[in-house]
Amino acid sequence: MLGFLIKKELLIELRAKESFITMASFSVVMIVTFAFTFTTTSGRFMEMASGLFWMMALFTSVLGLQRSYSYESEFDAFSALLSSPVDRGQIFLAKWFSGFILLTLIEFIALVPFLLFLRIQIPENFIQGIGIILLGNSAMMCLGSFLSGMAMRSRLSNVLVPIILFPLLCPVIIASVKSTGSWMRGFPLTDWDTWVYVLVSFIVIFGLLGYALFEHITEE
Amino acid sequence: MISLEVTDVKKSFFRKPVLDGVSFEIKERDAVSLAGANGSGKTTLLKILSGITSKDSGEIHNPFQKLLYLGHAPGVYAGLSPIENMRLKCNLYGQSSDEHLLVETLSDVGLENHKKKPCRVLSQGMLQRLKFATASLIRWDILLFDEPFAALDEDGKSLAESFFRSWNESGKTLLFTDHDSERSLDLASRQLAIEDGGLKERELS
Amino acid sequence: MQPFFSDRKNFAWLIAVMALMALNLVSIIYRTPMVPEQEWAQKIFYLHVPSAWTGFLSYFIVMVAGIMFLSKKDQKWDRVGLAAAEIGTLFIALVLITGPVWAKPIWGRAWIWEPRLTTTLVLFLIYIGYFMMRSFSEYPERAARTAAVLGIIAFADVPLIFLSVKFWSPEIQSHPQVEMASQPPGILLPFLFSLFCFTILYFLMLRYRIHVLKLHDRKDRNGI
Known part of the structure; x- marks a missing residue:
């Protein structure tokens, strides 16, 4: 069932391509804005690269989160989904995983202009870097898709989600930025594995809470 | 014979009760129509039965395996x-x-x-x-249909009625809301009406 | 339902709490020893730390009320949660005000990204969102449910927030209350007394607020 639900999310996205186009162009616009707002000596950007990257990821993810519930409410498709014999927790997991796939895809596309325009060199050990990006994205989309589901039926939900989400995500933001920074400077994993543990525990805690509590927030 | 049993269900919005202790029973092969004025809580009741809206209190016992809810919105x-x-x-x-x-x-x-x-x-x-x-x-196994005849043209209405007749003939269990009492009389085996938050059974004449 | 303080027992509690707080103030001003190099600035800690304790206790109560509300679906627990959220935020705001007041003369800067203070700030921001979520909800019954869930999520996040801000800037010195062991003796007793007074005050405030919210609900229901 989970497979069907994820396929459904991605199919809707594939038909409209709304999130994909808006998220991808927004991330490129952000990169160019970074280049304008900070001095363009390449040394500076190397220092700030991890922070800039996650700032881009964070703001881009909000666009995707808004889309993923707005098509649920358009023809009240969400009610039809809730009334069908599907476990609510699985609906949450499908939202989370599909959002994660989409965000990761966008980030890897945006990585090209990111490295090119900001003249950033990535270290050779790029497997670790990919691991950090996957963990960070997963943590962000986990709480993100939960809270957007919660705010979906509120007024001003578009504004409400980032206001609540960003402070709650503070451990994820710090951990992602710190671990990416350490990795880019070529420090061994043992120096910054604390941050990996923070990310993993965040995913475990809020993944379980989201799975258990989603039922309560989806009921009208 | 199995039946959907609803006991003393209550639901309020803005602290005002919409459903104030609703109890009824839908037996297998019943085709029930639900009447009531606008805002009387028909849609709320259907949404509670299908698990979309939570109830404040009361019991719902639903032994039917597969429930299909077709709401007022397109739902697609x-x-x-x-x-x-x-x-x-x-x-x-x-x-x-x-x-x-x-x-x-x-x-x-x-x-x-x-x-x-x-x-x-x-x-x-x-x-x-x-x-x-x-x-x-x-x-x-049980169908909850909110306003099945809304927005249909004459052609569509007769199509819809033929669907209902075939369901009646094959003894399906369903609950639908409708304003047209004459049509309900024709298509339903039982009629219920919501008045002032409570439910009344209407005698079929 | 009669006003809260018309009840004789509640009124006695009010008098008792007022007397305790007055006594606490006198004790802080006259009875506590001066800490070398900090002098009067240090005295704010008899208010700062108890405020932080009551604030976090209050947010803990929000979480417990949230769990109870989701399992029991009783409006009573929503009122408890809302009252605790409001009063908790009041005390947390007090922490955020008294922190810089102390930091300016001692550290030379009004704001330091000290882990406890930073955690408090982040939690304060989360609760700003909590109140926005409540007021932008479709109707009060749904607001109650989302608030309960948010209260649980917020408190579950506290350990992770604290851990991450702590390792985020390890060079920043820790809170002076940790160094209390090295301070002159005679600090501990008045500090514990202040903690006690704040806790009693908090529970009276909480009960009062719950009572008021109950009256509000009753008014809404009767449509007055």
Whole structure:
């Protein structure tokens, strides 16, 4: 069932391509804005690269989160989904995983202009870097898709989600930025594995809470 | 014989009770129509029965395996076509989705020329027909249908009535809301009405 | 339902709490020893730390009330949660005000990204969102449910927030209350007394607020 639900999310996205186009162009616009707002000596950007990257990821993810519930409410498709014999927790997991796939895809596309325009060199050990990006994205989309589901039926939900989400995500933001920074400077994993543990525990805690509590927030 | 039992269900919005202790029973093979003024809580009751809205208190015992809820809104994804939406519904209800069957069902309700368009461009009447296609495709045990005759033209209304007649003939269990008491009399075996938050059984004359 | 303080027992509690707080103030001003190099600035800690304790206790109560509300679906627990959220935020705001007041003369800067203070700030921001979520909800019954869930999520996040801000800037010195062991003796007793007074005050405030919210609900229901 989970497979069907994820396929459904991605199919809707594939038909409209709304999130994909808006998220991808927004991330490129952000990169160019970074280049304008900070001095363009390449040394500076190397220092700030991890922070800039996650700032881009964070703001881009909000666009995707808004889309993923707005098509649920358009023809009240969400009610039809809730009334069908599907476990609510699985609906949450499908939202989370599909959002994660989409965000990761966008980030890897945006990585090209990111490295090119900001003249950033990535270290050779790029497997670790990919691991950090996957963990960070997963943590962000986990709480993100939960809270957007919660705010979906509120007024001003578009504004409400980032206001609540960003402070709650503070451990994820710090951990992602710190671990990416350490990795880019070529420090061994043992120096910054604390941050990996923070990310993993965040995913475990809020993944379980989201799975258990989603039922309560989806009921009208 | 199994039956859906609702005991003393209460629900309030803005601290005002909409449903104030509703109790009734729907037996297998019952075709029940639900009447009531606008805002009397018909839709709320249907949504509570299908688990979309939570109740404040009371008991619902539902032994029917598969429940299909067709709400007032189209209840489909606007970006997907009718055929994709139908296939999705089949998956959600654990049925196989044979392409021929999907096309055939859509032809039955007169949507064969619109099956590949996104639902966003379909008219209200077409979306209403799509609900009937869903109802005939999904093998439900109990159907909750909110305003089945809304937005339909004369042709659509007689199509809808023929669907109801065939369900009655095959002894299906269903609950629907309708304003037209004459039509309800024709299509339902029992009539219920909500008044002042409570439920009354109307005698069929 | 009569006003809260018309009840004789509640009124006695009010008098008792007022007397305790007055006594606490006298004790802080006259009875506590001066800490070398900090002098009067240090005295704010007899208010700062108890405020932080009551604030976090209150947010803990929000979480417990949230769990109870989701399992029991009783409006009573929503009122408890809302009252605790409001009063908790009041005390947390007090922490955020008294922190810089102390930091300016001692550290030379009004704001330092000290882990406890930073955690408090982040939690304060989360609760700003909590109140926005409540007021932008469709109707009060749904607001109650989302608030309960948010209260649980917020408190579950506290350990992770604290851990991450702590390792985020390890060079920043820790809170002076940790160094209390090295301070002159005679600090501990008045500090514990202040903690006690704040806790009693908090529970009286909480009960009062719950009572008021109950009256509000009753008014809404009767449509007055």
